[in-house]
Amino acid sequence: MSSVSEETGDPPHGLPEHTGTERLQLPQADGVIIVERLRETHAGEMGRAFVLKLDMLVVRLGQKWDAKRSLVFDYLKTGFEQRFQEPDWCVPVNDDTWLALLPTTSSRKAALAMERLWQELVGFFVGNPGPLAVPLYAVQAADTDSLLLSPVNLKTWFDREEEEAPPEAASGHGVTPRMSSLQRPLVVANSLSFAGRNLQVASVNEPLFELKKMMLIGHRLEPMVMEAEDHTLLDRKALTSLDWGLREQVDMMNIEQGLRILRTRTPEQRKMMMVVPAAFSTFASQRARQKITQDVAKAAGELGLKVLFEIRELDGVPPHRVLEIVSLVKPFCMTVVGHVSADRKAIAALNKCGLSGVCVEYDGNRREDEALNDYLGGLGTVARASVGAFMVQGFDSYRQMAVARLAGATHASLRAGALMNARTEPEQQVAG
Numbered sequence: 001m002s003s004v005s006e007e008t009g010d011p012p013h014g015l016p017e018h019t020g021t022e023r024l025q026l027p028q029a030d031g032v033i034i035v036e037r038l039r040e041t042h043a044g045e046m047g048r049a050f051v052l053k054l055d056m057l058v059v060r061l062g063q064k065w066d067a068k069r070s071l072v073f074d075y076l077k078t079g080f081e082q083r084f085q086e087p088d089w090c091v092p093v094n095d096d097t098w099l100a101l102l103p104t105t106s107s108r109k110a111a112l113a114m115e116r117l118w119q120e121l122v123g124f125f126v127g128n129p130g131p132l133a134v135p136l137y138a139v140q141a142a143d144t145d146s147l148l149l150s151p152v153n154l155k156t157w158f159d160r161e162e163e164e165a166p167p168e169a170a171s172g173h174g175v176t177p178r179m180s181s182l183q184r185p186l187v188v189a190n191s192l193s194f195a196g197r198n199l200q201v202a203s204v205n206e207p208l209f210e211l212k213k214m215m216l217i218g219h220r221l222e223p224m225v226m227e228a229e230d231h232t233l234l235d236r237k238a239l240t241s242l243d244w245g246l247r248e249q250v251d252m253m254n255i256e257q258g259l260r261i262l263r264t265r266t267p268e269q270r271k272m273m274m275v276v277p278a279a280f281s282t283f284a285s286q287r288a289r290q291k292i293t294q295d296v297a298k299a300a301g302e303l304g305l306k307v308l309f310e311i312r313e314l315d316g317v318p319p320h321r322v323l324e325i326v327s328l329v330k331p332f333c334m335t336v337v338g339h340v341s342a343d344r345k346a347i348a349a350l351n352k353c354g355l356s357g358v359c360v361e362y363d364g365n366r367r368e369d370e371a372l373n374d375y376l377g378g379l380g381t382v383a384r385a386s387v388g389a390f391m392v393q394g395f396d397s398y399r400q401m402a403v404a405r406l407a408g409a410t411h412a413s414l415r416a417g418a419l420m421n422a423r424t425e426p427e428q429q430v431a432g
Helices: 028-041 053-084 107-124 176-179 237-241 246-262 281-285 287-301 317-330 344-348 369-386 398-408 416-420
Strands: 003-006 022-025 049-053 089-094 097-101 136-143 145-150 185-194 197-210 213-226 273-278 304-310 335-339 357-360 389-395 409-416 428-431
Touching: 028 089, 028 107, 028 136, 028 145, 028 428, 049 053, 049 107, 053 089, 053 097, 053 107, 053 398, 107 136, 145 273, 185 246, 197 246, 197 416, 213 409, 237 428, 246 273, 246 281, 246 287, 273 281, 273 287, 281 287, 281 304, 281 317, 287 304, 287 317, 304 317, 317 335, 344 369, 357 369, 369 389, 369 398, 389 398
Parallel strands: 185 428, 213 273, 273 304, 304 335, 335 357, 357 389, 389 409
Antiparallel strands: 003 022, 022 145, 049 097, 049 136, 089 097, 136 145, 185 197, 197 213, 197 409
């Protein structure tokens, strides 16, 4: 990192006095943008601009650093954006330095948030950080191409501006507690009776992430189907074994309820995409397919959303039949993906079926990071060779998604139950 010690004079306005001020040289391409943002927001003057130096993490990771550098910055960005919104802003400054501006947050709260983010980062990548000091620095603009950094002692960083909430309990899942900062799940439920079978169909919008940038891009219209009598939740195998006519009714009800939920959200909450799942047998029904495509196209136009159709239960379906159904629904959406078991042969069978990607469901088994990477990596290799995009549903944490990204997954969704249990019960439940 390009920084040199300077003699400290009077501290910048609003900052406590420090020793050991350093000058950090900025990359030419980004320097003007960073300095202008600092001056425009006055974050530096208010003591609300900070840098985290990552050199200790670089040393701890050793030879692994080059492979994990981009994931480290993605992790910081994701953690930051779950806590703060514009005009708060963050950006890597160089290969081992990360900058955060928090003009909307009190100085002490901002500093403590950076401390927690550092602890989560180190805990995720190297385990227990032990006695490592938090490498946190207050930032001032020095020139158009450099910053002045002053080390922050969190024990003396201003008087308390207000009583701080107790830090959240440490978690073995890295940033998992921050999932509660996502939009709380809204559940819509209705009863369904068909051919002597009584079911309860609940629907939620599962958050969908693009993993390259760890960015929330939309939602899946996810059904949770239960026996009406004892509320037993039907697993994937039980859903697959439903009578085709009953499964069609389940799919239609889920899509109707999922669209209703989306209509309650603001454009910013909805993001840009909705994933609409239904069984192959449902899409193969002309009546059902026509209603789904019409209803979804109408909603997409009203809400300004792109549509991704997810054809489920493709295990064992002949490729020419998959291609036929894909060709029938493709004019009504942006793209189509196929859902199969998490099995390499099942994934490989989707080759040349006209699909843009394959979607598998995470089995929920607890795995260490390395084991999860191996498990998903094998599936991802086949998926990319056969169909392109590799999507995984039903993760419980951001940590799992971060590992999935390394394993080659392109998209992932968080299980609604994980969001519901992140801190409290769901925001609300609406009966049909």
